[in-house]
Amino acid sequence: MKRIIEEYKAKGFRLTPQRIAVIEYLEGNTTHPTAEDIFIAIKKKHPTVSFATVYNTIQALKDVSGVTEVTIDPARKRYDPNTKVHHHIVCVKCGRIGDVMAEYANELALPKNVLKEFTVIGSHVDFYGVCRGCEN
Amino acid sequence: MKRIIEEYKAKGFRLTPQRIAVIEYLEGNTTHPTAEDIFIAIKKKHPTVSFATVYNTIQALKDVSGVTEVTIDPARKRYDPNTKVHHHIVCVKCGRIGDVMAEYANELALPKNVLKEFTVIGSHVDFYGVCRGCEN
C-alpha cells in the first residue's frame, strides 16, 4: 500500500490522517469491507470522521487504482485493496467473500456474436458456494 | 415463461393482471431491466401499479426461479428472465449489458486453498468491454 501513498502524492491528492487511516485499514485486508465497515474501523482512531470522507477517500483510491469495487454482493458495494488479477467466491449462507487467486482470461472464449458486438477489455468470475463454517 | 405461470399456480401464487404484465414484459427480454424499468413498462397497462407490486412480483419470480438477479451493475439490481446458464458483458461506456451464451464451469479450475474452504455450487462471469456503438 506504500505504492498508493506515492501515487496519491504524485497526483496531488492530500494525505490527511483520515485518508491514511483508510489506507492502513485496507492494506492487506481480505474481508471485502463495505463503506460502513471502513467507516466503523476508521472511527476508532478518528471519532469525528464522516461517511463523506470515507466515500471521498474510496473514490480517490479508485482513481489511482488503489481499490476496486466488488459487485458480488447485491445489497451493497464492497471494496478490495488487492489489485492483482483475481476473482471471488461468496458463501451463499453467510455472505463471506473469499479471494480466488487465479487467472482465467485465456479459458474464457467468447461466442462470435458477442465478439461482433463488443471489444472485450476484461473479465471477473463470481463463484458461489458454501464455506466450511456454514456446512453443518 | 409458460412454465413460470404453472409454477406460480402450483405454489399457490396468484396470477393478478399486474403479475401477468410483469411476466409478459420479461418474457424474452434481454435488456436486463431494473425494477424501475419494469415499473415504467407495467405502468402503461396498469397506471396505478406501485413499486411494492413490482418488487413483490420480482421476489415471487425469484422464488420459482423465473428471474435471476444480475449484479454486474453496482448502481442497482437488474433482472434477467433467461434461466439458461449464461454470462454477461457490460459496456463500460454506456452500461448496456449483453448476454454471453456459454458454459465455462469446466474451464474454471479453483486453487486448492479455495476448495479447502468452500464447496463450490456455481459461477458466473462478468465481462467488461466497449460496445460497437460506443467505440470512438
Add this chain to the structure above:
DNA sequence: TTGGCTGCAAAATATTTGCAGAACA
C-alpha cells in the same frame, strides 16, 4: 497562503415494509 479536504446535514436513489381495501381462486 490556498486549494483541496473534512464533517455536518440534507438530499438523492434504491429497496422494503405496514396496512386497509381489493380481488383472485
Add this chain to the structure above:
DNA sequence: TGTTCTGCAAATATTTTGCAGCCAA
C-alpha cells in the same frame, strides 16, 4: 369466502452532495 395481493405511504438503507471552516503542502 378467505387468503393473498395491491397500492399508498412511510420507513429503511445506501450513497451522494452542498457548503462553511479547516488544514496539508
